[in-house]
Amino acid sequence: MKRALLNILKYIFLLLIVLISIGPILWVALGSFKTNKELFSGGAFSLPSSLQFKNYIDALKIAPIGKFFCNSMIICIGNTVLSILIVSCCAYVVARFDFKFKNAIVLIISSVLLIPSQSISQPIFALFKALKLFDTKIGLILVYLAFSIPVTFYIMRSYFLSIPRSIEESAYIDGAGFLKTYTRIIIPLAKPGLATAGIVQFLGSWNEFYFALVLTSGNDARTIPIALNYYTSQFSSNYPAMFSAVILTVIPTIIIFVLAQEQVVESLTAGAVKG
Amino acid sequence: MIKNKKFWIVAFILPTMLIFTVIFAMPLLVVFITSFCKYTVFEQPAFIGLGNYKSLFINNSDFSSAMRNTVLWILLQTTISVAIGVIVALILQRRPFGWKFVRASYMIPNIIPTAATGLMFILLYNPEFGVVKSLYEAFGAGESVPNLFGNSSYTFLTVTSTWIFYSALNTILILSEIGAIPKEIYDSAKVDGANNLQTDIFITLPMLRNILATCVILAAMNMISQFDIIYITTKGGPGSATLNLPIYLFKISNLEMNFGLANSIGVVQIVFGLLLVFVIGKVFRIGQSNE
Numbered sequence: 001m002k003r004a005l006l007n008i009l010k011y012i013f014l015l016l017i018v019l020i021s022i023g024p025i026l027w028v029a030l031g032s033f034k035t036n037k038e039l040f041s042g043g044a045f046s047l048p049s050s051l052q053f054k055n056y057i058d059a060l061k062i063a064p065i066g067k068f069f070c071n072s073m074i075i076c077i078g079n080t081v082l083s084i085l086i087v088s089c090c091a092y093v094v095a096r097f098d099f100k101f102k103n104a105i106v107l108i109i110s111s112v113l114l115i116p117s118q119s120i121s122q123p124i125f126a127l128f129k130a131l132k133l134f135d136t137k138i139g140l141i142l143v144y145l146a147f148s149i150p151v152t153f154y155i156m157r158s159y160f161l162s163i164p165r166s167i168e169e170s171a172y173i174d175g176a177g178f179l180k181t182y183t184r185i186i187i188p189l190a191k192p193g194l195a196t197a198g199i200v201q202f203l204g205s206w207n208e209f210y211f212a213l214v215l216t217s218g219n220d221a222r223t224i225p226i227a228l229n230y231y232t233s234q235f236s237s238n239y240p241a242m243f244s245a246v247i248l249t250v251i252p253t254i255i256i257f258v259l260a261q262e263q264v265v266e267s268l269t270a271g272a273v274k275g
Numbered sequence: 276m277i278k279n280k281k282f283w284i285v286a287f288i289l290p291t292m293l294i295f296t297v298i299f300a301m302p303l304l305v306v307f308i309t310s311f312c313k314y315t316v317f318e319q320p321a322f323i324g325l326g327n328y329k330s331l332f333i334n335n336s337d338f339s340s341a342m343r344n345t346v347l348w349i350l351l352q353t354t355i356s357v358a359i360g361v362i363v364a365l366i367l368q369r370r371p372f373g374w375k376f377v378r379a380s381y382m383i384p385n386i387i388p389t390a391a392t393g394l395m396f397i398l399l400y401n402p403e404f405g406v407v408k409s410l411y412e413a414f415g416a417g418e419s420v421p422n423l424f425g426n427s428s429y430t431f432l433t434v435t436s437t438w439i440f441y442s443a444l445n446t447i448l449i450l451s452e453i454g455a456i457p458k459e460i461y462d463s464a465k466v467d468g469a470n471n472l473q474t475d476i477f478i479t480l481p482m483l484r485n486i487l488a489t490c491v492i493l494a495a496m497n498m499i500s501q502f503d504i505i506y507i508t509t510k511g512g513p514g515s516a517t518l519n520l521p522i523y524l525f526k527i528s529n530l531e532m533n534f535g536l537a538n539s540i541g542v543v544q545i546v547f548g549l550l551l552v553f554v555i556g557k558v559f560r561i562g563q564s565n566e
Contacts, residue, residue: 022380
C-alpha cells in the first residue's frame, strides 16, 4: 500500500517535471498561430482556429530575424571550427608531452572558468573599439573563442589521453613527421571528441547573450538572442509576433537536440565537469 | 625520434595562449588596475585609490540590493535547484517507465537560448492573455490577475521561478556519476534488506559527494553571472527588486559609462566567485576519497 502510494507520487512528480519543461514551449508554439483577437479573448488554453503564419511574417518584419539568423550561423560555425582547430592542438601536446610550464598552462586555462564574463567586458569593449573589432562578427567570434578554451581543452585532452600512445609511435617509426601524424592519424581517431566539443561550443555561442549585447550596436553582427530584445523594447505591442519570435529562436537548438540527443547529453556532461 | 619536437610543441600551444592573453588575461589585468582609477567615457584613467570601492560599500543602496539579491539567488540555487536535480536523478536512475522521455524533456529548457526562456515567461505570465490569467479565472478571481513581473513585493520570486526548477544539468551529471558506482555495493545492501529509499540516502548520496560539490559550484557560479533572463524580463526592476551584480555592472558600465566603478564591481564579482568556489570546495572536502 505504502509502496504503491510512493510509486504514484513518483510519477506525479515526473509528470510535473515534464509539464514545466515542455509545457511552456508547447503553449508558446500554439500561441504563435493565434490571431490577436483569439489571443486576448480566447483564454490561455484555447486552440488557434487555423494554422496561419501571419505572426511569423510580422515577427520577421519587426526585427531583421533573417539577418540575425545568418549572423548567428556565421559566428557560431566560425567559433566552433576555430575552437576545435586551435584548442585541440594545445590539448594534444599537453596530453602527450612533458615540458616546462605544462602545469602552469593547465592552471591558466582553468582560470577562465572562474571569471564571470561580465567582469572583464569593459576592457574587451575598449580593446575592440581601438582595434575596430567592435560591432563585427570577427570580434564576437574571438571573444567566444577565448571563453571556449577551457571546455574544448578539457574535452579534447581527456579524449587524446584515451588514444593509445603506441599508435603514434608506430607512425613515427614508419617515418611520419609530427604534423602528419597529428592530422592524418590522431585527428581522425579523435572525431567523437571533436564532435562533443563542437556541440558544446555551437550551443553555447548560439545562446550567448551578454557579449552579443555589449559588443554590437548595429545589425551587421547582432545575433538571434539579441533579436528577442527588440520585441521587449520598441515593439512590445505586437504580442502574437513575440510568440513566433520565440519559436523561431528555439527551433535550431531543439533540432540539434533531437538529432543528436545522446551526444548533447554527453557534451553537456563533459563540458560541465571541468572544475 | 620526433624531428623539431620543441618547435611543434610551441607552435601548437602558441595560438591558444595568444588568444587567452589578448582577450582574457590583458582585460583581466586592466579590470584590476582601473578599478582603482577614476575612469569614465570622458576621462582617461587616473589613480584614486579605493575611491570606487568606497562608493560601492558606503551608502550605496543599489549596490547593496544587487549584493543581497545575488546572495539570495546563490542560496536558493545551490539548495533548492540542486536538490530538485538530485531527486530527478535518483528517480530516473532506476529507469522507470518513460525515463528517457522525462530526461529529454527536462533537458530542453537547458538547451534553448536563455533570452528565449525570458521572453517565454513574459508571455506565460502576461496578465491579459497568459496562463496566469486563465488560472485566476478558473478559481473565480479573474478581476485581480497580478502582473507578476511588475510588483516589487514578488517580482524577485517570479524571476526566480524562471530558472530554479530547471536543474537538468545537475540531473545528467549525477546520472552519469551514479552509472560509475560499482554494482556490487548495491548487491550487499539488497542482501541486508535495505529498501530503495534507504539505499539512495545511505549508499548512493554519500558516494556522490564530489559531483554534488561540482553541481553546487556550478549553481553558485551560474547565479554570480546570471544576466540574460533578468535583462529580458525586468532589467533589475521594479526599483531594485531584481537587481544583481551583473545587471548593476551593466548599468554602470553601459548606461552611466563609469568604467572605473564598473570594473570595481567586476573585481567584487570575481573575488566573490573565487571565495565561493574555495568555501564550497572546503565544505564538500572536494577531491578527497570517501573515508
